[in-house]
Amino acid sequence: xKALVIAAGEGRRFxxxxxxxxxxxxxxxxxxxxxxxxxxxxxxxxRDIVLVVGYRGExxxxxxxxGEQLGIKIxxxxxxxxxxxxxxxxLAAKEALQEEPSFLLTMADHVSSPEVFKRLLEVRPRGQxxxxxxxFKLSSVPDLQEATKIAVTDGKVRAIGKExxxxxxxxxxxxxxxxxxFEALSQAQAQGKHTLSDGITVLACQGQxxxxxxxxxxxxxxxxxxxxxxxxxxxxxxxxxPRDGLIARYINRKLxxxxxxxxxxxxxxxxxxxxxxxFLCLLAALFFAWGHLVWGxxxxxxxxxxxxxxxxxxxxxxxxxxxGELLDSVLDRYGDGAILIGMAVAAFDGKTDPLxxxxxxxxxxxxxxSMLMKEKFRTATGxxxxxxxxxxxxxxxxxxxxxxxxxxxxxxxFQAPFVGLAVLGITPxxxxxxxxxxxxxxIKTR
Amino acid sequence: xKALVIAAGEGRRFxxxxxxxxxxxxxxxxxxxxxxxxxxxxxxxxRDIVLVVGYRGExxxxxxxxGEQLGIKIxxxxxxxxxxxxxxxxLAAKEALQEEPSFLLTMADHVSSPEVFKRLLEVRPRGQxxxxxxxFKLSSVPDLQEATKIAVTDGKVRAIGKExxxxxxxxxxxxxxxxxxFEALSQAQAQGKHTLSDGITVLACQGQxxxxxxxxxxxxxxxxxxxxxxxxxxxxxxxxxPRDGLIARYINRKLxxxxxxxxxxxxxxxxxxxxxxxFLCLLAALFFAWGHLVWGxxxxxxxxxxxxxxxxxxxxxxxxxxxGELLDSVLDRYGDGAILIGMAVAAFDGKTDPLxxxxxxxxxxxxxxSMLMKEKFRTATGxxxxxxxxxxxxxxxxxxxxxxxxxxxxxxxFQAPFVGLAVLGITPxxxxxxxxxxxxxxIKTR
Numbered sequence: 001x002k003a004l005v006i007a008a009g010e011g012r013r014f015x016x017x018x019x020x021x022x023x024x025x026x027x028x029x030x031x032x033x034x035x036x037x038x039x040x041x042x043x044x045x046x047r048d049i050v051l052v053v054g055y056r057g058e059x060x061x062x063x064x065x066x067g068e069q070l071g072i073k074i075x076x077x078x079x080x081x082x083x084x085x086x087x088x089x090x091l092a093a094k095e096a097l098q099e100e101p102s103f104l105l106t107m108a109d110h111v112s113s114p115e116v117f118k119r120l121l122e123v124r125p126r127g128q129x130x131x132x133x134x135x136f137k138l139s140s141v142p143d144l145q146e147a148t149k150i151a152v153t154d155g156k157v158r159a160i161g162k163e164x165x166x167x168x169x170x171x172x173x174x175x176x177x178x179x180x181x182f183e184a185l186s187q188a189q190a191q192g193k194h195t196l197s198d199g200i201t202v203l204a205c206q207g208q209x210x211x212x213x214x215x216x217x218x219x220x221x222x223x224x225x226x227x228x229x230x231x232x233x234x235x236x237x238x239x240x241x242p243r244d245g246l247i248a249r250y251i252n253r254k255l256x257x258x259x260x261x262x263x264x265x266x267x268x269x270x271x272x273x274x275x276x277x278x279f280l281c282l283l284a285a286l287f288f289a290w291g292h293l294v295w296g297x298x299x300x301x302x303x304x305x306x307x308x309x310x311x312x313x314x315x316x317x318x319x320x321x322x323x324g325e326l327l328d329s330v331l332d333r334y335g336d337g338a339i340l341i342g343m344a345v346a347a348f349d350g351k352t353d354p355l356x357x358x359x360x361x362x363x364x365x366x367x368x369x370s371m372l373m374k375e376k377f378r379t380a381t382g383x384x385x386x387x388x389x390x391x392x393x394x395x396x397x398x399x400x401x402x403x404x405x406x407x408x409x410x411x412x413x414f415q416a417p418f419v420g421l422a423v424l425g426i427t428p429x430x431x432x433x434x435x436x437x438x439x440x441x442x443i444k445t446r
Numbered sequence: 447x448k449a450l451v452i453a454a455g456e457g458r459r460f461x462x463x464x465x466x467x468x469x470x471x472x473x474x475x476x477x478x479x480x481x482x483x484x485x486x487x488x489x490x491x492x493r494d495i496v497l498v499v500g501y502r503g504e505x506x507x508x509x510x511x512x513g514e515q516l517g518i519k520i521x522x523x524x525x526x527x528x529x530x531x532x533x534x535x536x537l538a539a540k541e542a543l544q545e546e547p548s549f550l551l552t553m554a555d556h557v558s559s560p561e562v563f564k565r566l567l568e569v570r571p572r573g574q575x576x577x578x579x580x581x582f583k584l585s586s587v588p589d590l591q592e593a594t595k596i597a598v599t600d601g602k603v604r605a606i607g608k609e610x611x612x613x614x615x616x617x618x619x620x621x622x623x624x625x626x627x628f629e630a631l632s633q634a635q636a637q638g639k640h641t642l643s644d645g646i647t648v649l650a651c652q653g654q655x656x657x658x659x660x661x662x663x664x665x666x667x668x669x670x671x672x673x674x675x676x677x678x679x680x681x682x683x684x685x686x687x688p689r690d691g692l693i694a695r696y697i698n699r700k701l702x703x704x705x706x707x708x709x710x711x712x713x714x715x716x717x718x719x720x721x722x723x724x725f726l727c728l729l730a731a732l733f734f735a736w737g738h739l740v741w742g743x744x745x746x747x748x749x750x751x752x753x754x755x756x757x758x759x760x761x762x763x764x765x766x767x768x769x770g771e772l773l774d775s776v777l778d779r780y781g782d783g784a785i786l787i788g789m790a791v792a793a794f795d796g797k798t799d800p801l802x803x804x805x806x807x808x809x810x811x812x813x814x815x816s817m818l819m820k821e822k823f824r825t826a827t828g829x830x831x832x833x834x835x836x837x838x839x840x841x842x843x844x845x846x847x848x849x850x851x852x853x854x855x856x857x858x859x860f861q862a863p864f865v866g867l868a869v870l871g872i873t874p875x876x877x878x879x880x881x882x883x884x885x886x887x888x889i890k891t892r
Contacts, residue, residue, distance in 0.1 A: 322826035323889045329822050330815075330882060337811035344807070352798035361790070364810040365783035368818055369776075375821035376775050380768035436776060443769045 001121070002100055003046045004177075007034055007108035008054030008082035008089040013224040022056040024108040025063055028228055029235055030264035030317050034060065034108040038070055039318040044117035046104060047072045050096045052089045054082025085194030087185045094182040105175040107221070111231040112174060113238070115217035120176040123212050128180035130203050131212040132157055134169035135219065141170050142230050146223060148173075148197055150211065157209035160197050169211065171197070172219045176212065236261055239312040243386070245400035248308060252402055256308035263313055270319050273310040274328045277303050281335030284408070285342030288417065293346060297412015300339055304405035307332065329371065332401060336367040339408055340424065346417040356418060359425035366428025370399055373432060377439050385439065397431040398424070447567070448546055449492045450623075453480055453554035454500030454528035454535040459670040468502040470554040471509055474674055475681055476710035476763050480506065480554040484516055485764040490563035492550060493518045496542045498535045500528025531640030533631045540628040551621040553667070557677040558620060559684070561663035566622040569658050574626035576649050577658040578603055580615035581665065587616050588676050592669060594619075594643055596657065603655035606643050615657065617643070618665045622658065630654075682707055685758040689832070691846035694754060698848055702754035709759055716765050719756040720774045723749050727781030730854070731788030734863065739792055743858015746785055750851035753778065775817065778847060782813040785854055786870065792863040802864060805871035812874025816845055819878060823885050831885065843877040844870070 011023025019026060024034035031039070038049060049067060051074050053060050067074035079092035090105065097103050102125050104117060116133055123131045134150050141147050149167035151159040160171060175181075184206075185199035193201075203209040218238075220231045239260065240253045263273070280303035288296035310328055314320040344360035347353070377385045390399065398404045404424060411420025457469025465472060470480035477485065484495060495513060497520050499506050513520035525538035536551065543549050548571050550563060562579055569577045580596050587593050595613035597605040606617060621627075630652075631645035639647075649655040664684075666677045685706065686699045709719070726749035734742035756774055760766040790806035793799070823831045836845065844850045850870060857866025 323886050325826040326819070326822050326885060327882065330819060330878065333815065333818065334811070341807045357803065361783070361787045361806065361810060364807060365780070368814045369779065372779065372814055372818055372821070373772070373776060375818070375825055376772050378825055379821055380771040432776065436773065439772060440769050
């Protein structure tokens with residue numbers, strides 16, 4: 001499947017506010033608008049791009065090149081008549097796409113979640129049909145006045161345009177089209193109408209413009225710098241994982257997300273962050289062993305915050321990789337181990353204490369158990385372990401790393417490494433017992 | 447997909463040698479012949495069985511019941527004319543199967559690997575076609591004289607029968623048939639021919655009998671008690687896993703397989719064996735801690751042997767379950783941990799030694815790393831980590847549990863818990879480094 005991306009317009013409002021480059025190259029959290037669009041398409045599985053450029057097209061072209069660096073293939077089409085309207089830019093790609101059974105169509109300056117494209121890929125336009133990605137969540141559209149509205153009847157577009165008075169949805173600038181769209185645009189053009197909406201209107205009159213509800217997926221049309229700011233906030237708000245523990249959700253993410261936003265503008269990679277977090281754990285362990293418990297505790301908590309950044313940065317800049325995931329989890333295990341050993345040295349404090357040894361050993365034994373059971377459950381059943389019932393109990397039993405490292409910090413701040421070790425030596429085993437029972441039930445009932 | 451299973455014959459040779467029950471109920475490694483056939487079909491994904499009984503059919507019926515206990519559904523058909531030949535028993539199922547597009551057909555007294563049926567399920571007979579499962583590995587057929595031979599031309603059966611002089615393959619008693627088989631059997635019957643081979647001969651003349659090569663899959667026709675003994679050996683020889691380490695392959699399996707063969711005849715479950723192995727680890731740990739190092743070492747090695755039995759028993763009696771797999775790996779981790787703690791107590795020997803603590807901590811940290819990395823690799827990439835290159839190095843670096851517990855035994859026998867801890871504290875981390883690098887390469891190249 002190919003995707004047609006339109007990057008031909010002037011972006012006048014950006015120019016008015018002093019931005020000097022072509023709008024598709026406007027930087028947002030470490031990626032230009034167009035890079036983000038192309039990478040979002042890649043995440044939805046599309047690597048063949050037809051890119052229409054117009055206004056300052058050469059700059060865009062030399063910036064993106066063949067697309068190889070982004071892991072995609074770009075075929076360029078130039079629309080010198082871009083000033084007529086975005087319909088003319090779509091029409092310019094006719095030759096490049098007329099043999100395709102269907103293709104996606106989107107705008108370089110829209111920031112979308114990959115789900116928008118995934119939704120559109122789930123529908124299959126036949127014959128002369130074109131699916132219009134439609135957002136029915138009207139209350140969450142930032143600038144409803146500027147949006148292109150859609151009047152919907154029985155899953156079909158009845159009318160489309162900015163001035164519609166009665167409408168149920170908003171055009172999110174993404175389509176699953178057939179080459180029939182080019183014919184419709186030609187007809188509109190013959191009547192002196194040059195926007196994409198004019199082409200869709202022609203199809204709507206023929207009953208061929210269908211609505212594809214994008215559901216909960218989000219998107220935003222970056223029309224002016226203020227919209228970019230909204231997009232930035234939206235992207236950052238999506239970074240925390242729904243599987244976060246309480247400490248991660250209410251403490252760590254408040255710190256890691258701004259840090260990620262800052263780091264996005266640099267060339268630092270997620271794997272470098274993983275290594276950095278592992279190094280901080282080692283440092284925390286050494287401070288514990290040297291008797292500087294407060295520093296040890298604070299460094300452990302810092303490592304915990306940084307441990308969130310690698311994943312956030314990877315998601316934000318489309319840098320997630322299986323090796324990165326593997327490296328992160330191996331380093332986490334070593335980080336945990338180092339800190340527990342450091343705490344044990346602190347708790348020994350020069351004297352032999354069998355209880356310290358016992359709790360340290362139990363804590364070392366318990367630390368990997370949570371991850372191990374979840375991974376093994378997945379291998380054995382082919383399903384992800386996501387029981388909703390765990391909730392607070394798992395947080396109390398320190399089922400996630402955020403909680404465990406928070407206990408380490410408290411143990412450091414209160415100069416109580418022995419108590420910390422005791423807590424970390426007992427809870428993971430209670431949790432393992434609880435989870436074993438839970439997983440048994442899940443396996444039996446499904 | 448349904449399967450037709452023929453269990454109507456007399457099994458005369460079994461009667462001659464003094465066996466008193468109906469042949470399909472002849473016990474082999476804890477399951478009757480017919481149970482094994484039905485469970486093998488279940489493993490290949492078939493749970494709807496049409497079972498033709500004849501000779502002492504009531505006994506078979508009351509033994510198997512509705513099939514619910516085996517997790518399948520059995521529909522019984524009685525062939526009172528079973529003495530005519532096995533073709534008449536197949537024909538008796540005509541009414542039960544004539545509406546099916548296709549179905550598998552096999553004999554209750556054949557012991558097969560599930561791959562035989564999986565191969566047959568991969569081919570799709572169309573129209574009047576019937577696929578005959580054919581074994582081209584002639585040298586491995588135990589009783590070639592008694593076997594039904596097939597002459598093959600261009601993937602089709604040219605002739606079939608016991609007396610064939612020129613042949614390329616042997617009929618393994620499993621078929622992927624269409625209801626056309628019933629028509630062919632009726633035609634043969636009209637000529638006074640009543641074997642299944644007679645029906646296949648009719649189809650062969652019409653060019654509708656196709657050959658399905660079962661490849662490396664194995665099977666055996668249990669015609670007499672001696673064949674059951676061959677089947678027994680074959681089943682047991684398939685129990686060791688190809689991923690076994692050196693110690694497992696050359697020492698543990700030599701002991702665990704006979705033990706599994708013995709336990710197969712009892713009602714002991716794989717999960718009970720897993721718990722038993724975990725308990726032995728705990729016992730080994732206590733003996734180490736009490737200073738009885740030789741006993742500790744021997745018990746650890748015994749636990750290692752028993753750790754192979756649960757999987758073998760599960761595979762042999764079709765008792766494998768996701769929960770069993772999960773339980774086994776959790777218990778293994780706790781067993782490892784307990785033994786390492788016991789060894790550390792032995793190495794401390796009443797005195798404080800930071801080095802003992804260091805190696806014990808490193809060993810505890812390293813013990814789960816092998817499993818953890820493999821599971822995580824699988825989750826992250828969706829592939830199983832099976833690098834052939836690891837070979838001897840991984841055995842030297844104690845990459846598998848068999849090797850680690852063997853070191854524990856040696857440490858016990860030579861009264862050297864400290865050396866054992868040092869080895870187990872260092873090698874897993876070298877291995878983790880090696881594997882991380884290996885996995886990185888695998889992820890990049892594929």
